[in-house]
Amino acid sequence: MNLRKALTVDDVIPEVSAVTVEGIIREMVAFLDGRGKLRDAQAALQSVLEREKKMSTGVGHGVAIPHGKTDTVDELVTCVGRSAQGVDFAGPDGERVHILVMTISPANRTGPHIQFISEIARLLKEGDRRRAYLAAEDAAGMYRALLQ
Amino acid sequence: MTHLMTVLVLQVAVLTLAAQGMGFFFEKKLRQPRVLGELAAGMIVGPYALGRIHIAFLHQPLFPVFPGETMHVTPELYAVAVLASIILLFLSGLETDLPTFLRFSGVGSAVGLSGVVVSFLFGNLITVLLVPSVTSMMDPAALFLGTLSTATSVGITARILSERRRMSSPEGVTILAAAVLDDVIGIVLIAIVVAIGRLGGGGIDWGRIGVVAAKAFGFWIVATAAGIAFAPRLVRGLKRLHSVDVIVGTSFGLALLLAGLAETVGLAMIIGAYVTGLALSHTDVADEIRERMHGLYHYLVPLFFAVMGMMVDFAAVARVFVFGLIFSAVAIAGKLVGCGLPALAFGFNRRGALRIGAGMLPRGEVTLIVAGIGLSAGIIGPELFGVSVMTLLVGSIVAPPALIAAFRGGSGYRNADDKADAAQSTEVHLDLPTVSAADFIRARIIEAFRSEEFFVNRVDINSPIYRIRQDEKSITLVQRGSDISLVTAPENEQLVRLILVEEIVELKELFEGLQRFGDPGELGGSLLDGLLGDDE
Structure with missing residues (x-):
């Protein structure tokens, strides 16, 4: 799938300031809402929080992929962020999470939704890429580090 | 024209019935390939055997011999x-x-x-x-x-x-x-x-x-x-x-x-x-x-x-x-x-x-x-x-x-360690507690891949093996009893794992929901209660 089509440099948050899992999710959903990508921000927030409650989306190596499904979006909506301070997502290795990838996908429409997350996960498997992403100076640098 | 079509339809009918019957007989009873039965069916009903018998209402045999021709088929x-x-x-x-x-x-x-x-x-x-x-x-x-x-x-x-x-x-x-x-x-x-x-x-x-x-x-x-x-x-x-x-x-x-x-x-x-x-x-x-x-x-x-x-x-x-x-x-x-x-x-x-x-x-x-x-x-x-x-x-x-x-006996390769099967593939296992749980999860996994716009096909009607494909991505799902395994190229491993995780999450929710549902025995009892309701 074409990651650049789903994720642009404008979808990058250089610094997510919240310090709790819920705070991070709220902040990222608010960012998406601010970009006019959500019809119903509250429903989107609810879907991501509910999914997080069922099982942590921390995948280890300092990465978390909070995501949700709701009927209030028509296509995959996504953003990525970075937390300098790190947040405890209760991931499998207990590492604090610095790299955040959020997706909200339509509940009743087929499409490559999990494939988007898996593609990003495949890229972030590389340690050098993760380090470059965290060390980047700005959103453009983070975007380059992630997708190049 | 009508007569030609009538003969054709009757020929197709007889051949179909004979081929299906003999194919079944060879495959199931004689344990031979089906095709041999189908061939035998043609031999039996064809122009060199039963087919040459004159059929009164057709005013000709069903499969006549055409003199001077090498092929006795219309x-x-x-x-x-x-x-x-x-x-x-x-x-x-x-x-x-x-x-x-x-x-x-x-x-x-x-x-x-x-x-x-x-x-x-x-x-x-x-x-x-x-x-x-x-x-x-x-x-x-x-x-x-x-x-x-x-x-x-x-x-x-x-x-x-x-x-x-x-x-x-x-x-x-x-x-x-x-x-x-x-x-x-x-x-x-x-x-x-x-x-x-x-x-x-x-x-x-x-x-x-x-x-x-x-x-x-x-x-x-x-x-x-x-x-x-x-x-x-x-x-x-x-x-x-x-x-x-x-x-x-x-x-x-x-x-x-x-x-x-x-x-x-x-x-x-x-x-x-x-x-x-x-x-x-x-x-x-x-x-x-x-x-x-x-x-x-x-x-x-x-x-x-x-x-x-x-x-x-x-x-x-x-x-x-x-x-x-x-x-x-x-x-x-x-x-x-x-x-x-x-x-x-x-x-x-x-x-x-x-x-x-x-x-x-x-x-x-x-x-x-x-x-x-x-x-x-x-x-x-x-x-x-x-x-x-x-x-x-x-x-x-x-x-x-x-x-x-x-294929009885040991390795057919001079150096047994040097496997020709160098195919790079990775396998993700899911061991479920019971076969019915595995059946249920398998159906969910297939649905999850379909909703990601993959094509899912059962390879063999007799065994639960599925091929899951989208463009160059190909995944094989095999269920053996209560064990489900998915085999794919290493670059698709993340996708397989994420899809399985999402299904486990859904399953967890389902279990919790069922627990809130109350006692299944009680529910079953109340359903059976009305089964033989008194009409009088």
Whole structure:
């Protein structure tokens, strides 16, 4: 799938300031809402929080992929962020999470939704890429580090 | 016209019923390939047996003998058989495993090529030596019998290997790769031989043979290359219509179109059908097309075999029975020697070489199609047609036990650690507490892949093995009891894991929901309570 089509440099948050899992999710959903990508921000927030409650989306190596499904979006909506301070997502290795990838996908429409997350996960498997992403100076640098 | 159609419909009806019945009997009771039963059905109801009995209300026999003709079948019925052979070869092309062939093209090419060359020479030479009317290796009849010795039907081998879990053994992958090349060369060989046959007998005109060969290879290469390059784009375009029926229908239409085009340039129709299938085989809709065409295949293809069986003239076969047995034995020897010897040069020991030779033994539809074309073009007569059918019968009966016996014992590779199966793949396991939990999760996983716009097809109706495909991504899901495993290329591992995680999350929610539901026993009790409610 074409990651650049789903994720642009404008979808990058250089610094997510919240310090709790819920705070991070709220902040990222608010960012998406601010970009006019959500019809119903509250429903989107609810879907991501509910999914997080069922099982942590921390995948280890300092990465978390909070995501949700709701009927209030028509296509995959996504953003990525970075937390300098790190947040405890209760991931499998207990590492604090610095790299955040959020997706909200339509509940009743087929499409490559999990494939988007898996593609990003495949890229972030590389340690050098993760380090470059965290060390980047700005959103453009983070975007380059992630997708190049 | 009405009478013609009435006869045709009655012929198709009788052949269908006989082929289905005998196919079932051979498969389930005699434990022989279905195709043998279908052939036998044609022999029994055909013009050389029951079919010649006069039917009063038709004022003729159902399958009359046409004096002076080599083929005792009406053009209308033959047309149905031709359509069936197109479907058969289209599906054979679709089932071709190009990636496996490319991965093991070295040893596969050597085994496949040598198998074709040696079998062809053996078949051709024995015909020249033993058939008085054939005096030259270039005699169309000798070329035909040589060609039909080359065909391998790897389907039987694949089924036996998969039952014994030897499919991914060095011998298994070598046989599968060799069979692809064997098919391809065999089909091009048919094209050349058919064209030579149509040029008529007489002297050897190497110039004309060269033109024919160049035309056959040219059509083959251009159509295959264009097909492989163009098919994914075509499929992508068609997928926008969101109708699998349109994709399948268009693909079948193209197979017929290419079959017709192949015939117009002087090649056999089945080549066009096979090329279309081959071109589509590496697209993600290949399994979907195969599955949807399977209905048509299941009803029409037995008819093809039955029509071929009809053409067996018992009196003619009796005249060449001894030659038929010798020819069948030589054809088996050709495959064993031709495929086994090169295997020895690629690190296999004698046991491995024997296994590969035995794996290439089964013969099938292509043998009959070649023979049918030869008979209809007047290149071979009823005697040699009978020999072809005998070769198929002997090969099909001998091959399975020979293969099973060959695969007993230790490794067939000289260096057992050096596995030919170097395929890089990764496996993700899910061990569920019960089989029914595994059934439930399997259904959910399949649904999850479908909602990610993957095509999911059950590989075998009798066992829970699924192929999950989207563009170049391919995943195999296998359920063994309460264990589910997904095998795929390493680059798809994240996707598989994430899909499984999401399903586990859903399952967790389902369990929690069920707990809130209350006592299932109580609920069941309240449902049963009204079952025999008092009407009075």
